[in-house]
Amino acid sequence: MIKFKVNFQNSIQLGNNIYIDPYQLKEEGKAKYIFITHPHYDHLSWEDIKKILLPTTKIIIPKSSFSEMPKEIDKNQMIMMDANETIKLDDLEIQAVPAYNINKKFHPKENHWLGYIITIDKESYYIVGDSDKTEELSHIKCDYLFIPVGGTYTMDYKEAALLTNQIKPKLVIPTHYGPIITGSFQNAEKFVSLLDETINYKIFF
Numbered sequence: 001m002i003k004f005k006v007n008f009q010n011s012i013q014l015g016n017n018i019y020i021d022p023y024q025l026k027e028e029g030k031a032k033y034i035f036i037t038h039p040h041y042d043h044l045s046w047e048d049i050k051k052i053l054l055p056t057t058k059i060i061i062p063k064s065s066f067s068e069m070p071k072e073i074d075k076n077q078m079i080m081m082d083a084n085e086t087i088k089l090d091d092l093e094i095q096a097v098p099a100y101n102i103n104k105k106f107h108p109k110e111n112h113w114l115g116y117i118i119t120i121d122k123e124s125y126y127i128v129g130d131s132d133k134t135e136e137l138s139h140i141k142c143d144y145l146f147i148p149v150g151g152t153y154t155m156d157y158k159e160a161a162l163l164t165n166q167i168k169p170k171l172v173i174p175t176h177y178g179p180i181i182t183g184s185f186q187n188a189e190k191f192v193s194l195l196d197e198t199i200n201y202k203i204f205f
Contacts, residue, residue: 006204022048037129038113039068046070064112093119099129133159145169148176161194
């Protein structure tokens with residue numbers, strides 16, 4: 001297992017140089033890879049991307065979001081993916097997973113936005129992104145699961161717990177909750193209270 005942390009919302013860091021949806025970063029860094037799940041402001045933040053962007057950084061994005069990427073980013077740095085596509089990128093294996101709402105209007109399926117399963121040294125890290133509990137996700141297998149629990153824009157803590165108990169990861173980390181945007185710390189507490197006893201968890205904020 002590599003070290004990881006959740007900065008805020010769905011802003012996740014794997015190791016020293018892999019960032020997912022960087023947002024409200026408290027310090028600058030040097031990104032080798034940046035993953036963007038979709039173009040909402042709290043997932044695609046130029047102010048945060050430029051804190052970690054290098055000329056050599058590779059940015060993985062949904063193909064449907066290409067036109068919404070900041071114009072300052074060199075298009076040659078961007079790698080576009082469609083749902084259910086798998087690619088190898090240096091030492092990473094990346095699978096794009098559809099992320100969408102089924103009973104809300106915020107993340108329509110036709111927008112083709114994504115979550116990602118990133119496999120590093122034979123261990124898989126699944127960042128769900130902004131999604132409800134959909135049929136596709138119930139078939140996912142991963143070692144480490146980063147799952148939204150805030151409700152409103154994503155699945156709520158009950159749905160997230162049901163999905164986590166189906167996936168059965170080694171470790172689950174709740175995301176996408178907090179007083180600034182949606183939900184509160186109680187969302188995370190209620191979520192972990194519904195997990196199977198065999199599933200470990202870590203709460204970052």
